[in-house]
Amino acid sequence: MKLIGKYSALSVAAALASMSTPVLAQTDQAGVEKIRVTGSYVRGSETSEANPVSVFDTSDIKNLGAADVSEIIAQISVSSGAENRPDTFTSFYSQGTSNVNLRGLGLSSTLVLINGKRQTISGAKAQDGSVFVDTGSIPAIALQQIDILKEGAAATYGSDAVAGVVNFTTRKSFDGVRVEGSWQTTTDDSQIDRNLSILGGFDIGNDTHIVLAGTVLRRGALNSRERPDLVNRAFSSLGSSFSVSEDVVVADGPYAGSYVAGENVAAPNCSAFGGTLAAQPNGERCTYQYGVHYNVVNEEEREQVYASLNSEFSDMTLTVTGMYTQYDVIDNPTPPSFPNLTFPTISGDHPDNPFGVDVTYLGRPYPFLSRESSLPAPRENDTFRLEAELSGVVADYDWKTSIAYSANDYSITQPDLSPTLLDLAIAGFGGESGNLRYNPFDPLDEDNLLIQDWAATAFSSETSTSLIVWDGVISGDLMDLSAGTASFAVGAQIRHESYEVKPDDVSEIVIDENGVQLPNDFLFLGGVNAVDESRNSYAIFAEAEFPLADGLDLNTAVRYEELDTASSFDPKIALRYKLTDGLLLRASASTSFREPSLAQFYAKNVNTRGIQDFVLDANGDFVRDENGQIIPRGSTLFVRETQNGSLELSPEEATNYNFGVVWNGDRLQTRLDYWRVDYEDVITIEDANGKLQSDPDGVDIIRLDPSDPTSELTGVITNYFNAETIDASGVDFEASYQWQLGNGDLELKTSVAHILEYEIPLNGVTTDVSGLFNHNNFARSMPETKGNISVQWKNDQHSIYARLNFVSSYENTRVVPESTGLTTHIESYAPVDIQYRYNMEIGEGLAEFTLGVINVFDEDPPEVYDAANFSYDPKHHDPRGRLIYARAAYTF
Structure with a gap:
């Protein structure tokens, strides 16, 4: 005592x-x-x-x-x-x-x-x-x-x-x-x-x-x-985008173009569901203005x-x-939906995948802006x-x-x-009937709406x-x-x-x-x-x-x-x-x-927190610009924060x-x-933003690929302490x-x-x-x-x-x-x-x-x-x- x-x-x-x-x-x-x-x-x-x-x-x-x-x-x-x-x-x-x-x-x-x-x-x-x-x-x-x-x-x-x-x-x-x-x-x-x-x-x-x-x-x-x-700044960089796994050329269609491994690619119909194109260090994303829903x-x-x-x-x-x-x-x-923080991989053989190679999904299944949604x-x-x-x-x-x-x-x-059910739907086993396929490459696809309630x-x-x-x-x-x-x-x-x-x-x-x-x-x-x-x-x-x-x-x-x-x-x-x-x-x-x-x-609870990630090199160190300032990685991203x-x-x-x-x-x-x-x-909880800034590749910083500090930030673990x-x-x-x-x-x-x-x-x-x-x-x-x-x-x-x-x-x-x-x-x-x-x-x-x-x-x-x-x-x-x-x- x-x-x-x-x-x-x-x-x-x-x-x-x-x-x-x-x-x-x-x-x-x-x-x-x-x-x-x-x-x-x-x-x-x-x-x-x-x-x-x-x-x-x-x-x-x-x-x-x-x-x-x-x-x-x-x-x-x-x-x-x-x-x-x-x-x-x-x-x-x-x-x-x-x-x-x-x-x-x-x-x-x-x-x-x-x-x-x-x-x-x-x-x-x-x-x-x-x-x-x-x-x-x-x-x-x-x-x-x-x-x-x-x-x-x-x-x-x-x-x-x-x-x-x-x-x-x-x-x-x-x-x-x-x-x-x-x-x-x-x-x-x-x-x-x-x-x-x-x-x-x-x-x-x-x-x-x-x-x-x-x-x-x-x-x-x-x-x-x-x-x-x-x-007016309540935007998410996760609207509807993809990261390609290898160099690829798409000959035709809405995704036509040449892409390099790791490049971010925005959905071409971004504006149709209320998104906005935003440049990234490695491509561009379709962002989403979620603030109007609140x-x-x-x-x-x-x-x-x-x-x-x-x-x-x-x-x-x-x-x-x-x-x-x-x-x-x-x-x-x-x-109507949050960003998919499991960042699923869509295989190259998905019938709707225009790239023909595996891609990482960087978005939310239903990025609609109407109040009714x-x-x-x-x-x-x-x-x-x-x-x-x-x-x-x-x-x-x-x-x-x-x-x-x-x-x-x-x-x-x-x-x-x-995400378990959405993964089934991506594989073509969605809906009550078990035969609906979710198409992440076109959020407006009719079958997608049938999957939402399920x-x-x-x-x-x-x-x-x-x-x-x-x-x-x-x-x-x-x-x-x-x-x-x-x-x-x-x-x-x-x-x-x-x-x-x-x-x-x-x-x-x-x-x-x-x-x-x-x-x-x-x-x-x-x-x-x-x-x-x-x-x-x-x-x-x-x-x-x-x-x-x-x-x-x-x-x-x-x-x-x-x-x-x-x-x-x-x-x-x-x-x-x-x-x-x-x-x-x-x-x-x-x-x-x-x-x-x-x-x-x-x-113990897991909530979400807006966190600004930064560009890291393969050693997990900050990449800096010509003025010595660390370079932000895109815009603020909402990720999971585990509070212990x-x-x-x-x-x-x-x-x-x-x-x-x-x-x-x-x-x-x-x-x-x-x-x-x-x-x-x-007694306070560790600040997630401060923790990331002080140790961007630390044991409590969770990334999509734990072995790759350049991969997507997915979470931060914070603890109560004196x-x-x-x-x-x-x-x-x-x-x-x-x-x-x-x-x-x-x-x-x-x-x-x-x-x-x-x-x-x-x-x-x-x-x-x-x-x-x-x-x-x-x-x-x-x-x-x-x-x-x-x-x-x-x-x-x-x-x-x-x-x-x-x-x-x-x-x-x-x-x-x-x-x-x-x-x-x-x-x-x-x-x-x-x-x-x-x-x-x-x-x-x-x-x-x-x-x-x-x-x-x-x-x-x-x-x-x-x-x-x-x-x-x-x-x-x-x-x-x-x-x-x-x-x-x-x-x-």
Whole structure:
């Protein structure tokens, strides 16, 4: 067993000298209910006004005009590189989900809580293998507020809280019934969202209150044919082409010509099925524009229900909360066939072979571009949560115990074709009758269409996760000191989590008796292995707060966590100094960790990745041009990437520092924070592009002919591993200013997050990758600055709100071809939103009408050269353009 934690002299000295406890007390809209937000269990903490926490309350949520939680999370300044608008192409395993990525430190490095308690991870995974909590499973109508704790919090919450914590607090009280409907549409085309929600709360006697809520969302599709500029480089070099095995002369017919061994030959009727001719180093190919088959926004159906019971009896309070989300991706089109990555050899005696010699098939069986030829690839995503908390007071000590159960089922279906059946068809034994022959030299051949349905297959898999968490906490006064009363909290936690992957027979990865992975019967897709694993963890923690002098408070916390494969001891210490009534200083130092996920330990999956291959010589070395630059081999090619889990993984470790200055005046409130994270043993998947570039003929680089490094690239094997370090730092700034204007109040607010550095090892050299697109390393695209500024005027009836969102420019790490007309510079993005809201009494209730425009000036997402992927960055930019929305609500 490995004990992890940081005990260096520097961290201990920093901890003893300076730290602040992250706790904040906020009021609800009525200014009555006190809500303790994320960070501390100590009762009556004096550090409540000075901590790195941002709060989104119900008013903020209304102002954003968000249709769901994912659109709220997308506006968080300190979240960088999350997938709240995942594109339908690169988000193969995670469509219909959303997540948060504080500090850009990874989807798995932010702890997501609901009512202060853990939530199971989604069965979906990001393309880089990251697991995450699906924030889209939380019904927005039930939210009271969202707290973003922007520093490591392992001492309080345990594993995963490396970058910080996001806590979703749901409603426990509401009087009356609120019915709300909304409608939203793009102005350039017809993508429409419709949302109907109902929220009700009532007493049922005996000091018991119930809250019920439900939401129905219907999201319309936005197909890329309506936005071709977003997919104008989504081309594959595998449309319909061949590589001849020897020198040959074709005397007549559409393939007439002289060819040399290894030359690429494009199908002569390339344009008839939507292909485009493209030159290659050794001939030309018929390429294929697959991007027009995909959606920019998928058609989705979502139903969410929520219930909460709050009851007081015998000096105790019982709170029970449950929620369920069913989220289906309906219209998720894909091309009629993918490229045949088995690269079959068509014999010279095939009746349709015009060459008379063996040729390698470099293409897809059905390269059609019509929308009707697209095939559906649905996703189903179901999440359930039930939690119960019992709290009370005994002998002046507060106590609380809770248990929470959450589960997710994520199912994926992706159509493909069987190479086994196609090989039979190429040999003349295709179709139900067994006598049809597939003609790869003319994709429009009538018999080919009869074979399509017969050869159809699909990848299908369901991943199920679950989590049971018990928490117990006791807090109260510890002792009287000359400067005041010291307080404490102690507690324990037990967790049990499970992870199960259930592929169908066709989709399961099978290992033979020699340990060799057998290929799945797919042209393009790969498979996943069956997994059924679970684990337990146990933790105890203690926290104390000491008033050292007038205005000076010290907070300390320690947590010991026993894991299946390791254990962790994490301290945290804080100092807060209030210089004046409005000005205070704070600083913190702590350690944090993240346990490898069960998926990273046990899961194996094969997906596809766009990879740029390069021209190699017979020795496997790069061929370079006259300027010494390595020569690319054609365009980006999608090949199979096998991602392997590893039982050798160790927990990630981090040391976190935070220093802040806070000013709270009558009208002006500001917070300025400097943060730093020294992150070690970061778990990531090897980058396939980077691996190919560093060792193009390595053992994990799979080519059509394993003995010939000049042959076609067919796959890359990548593994999870503990990377060396991430040394990241930055500054956050928040400010608000309020004053009275006319018969209302005017408020100006801003929130800015700026990354100073994000250093990682690249090829043995420590490199700052902030401000870069990062296509060839484990970091995600990372603009240095993200922020917003808003202004709102409101009174009892009217509210006018405007907001400028800003994402700074950054640099592309890909080599951008001159033919694109682009440079490596990715422009900044600054859309403007406006909203008007009006309240009026109707009958016995209150009506609320809202009109808003998102991206008023219809700013396009910055164009990004991402090889054969979509032409924008979905991790930072919204492709939908201008949207208008209307919302009406009635509360009675």
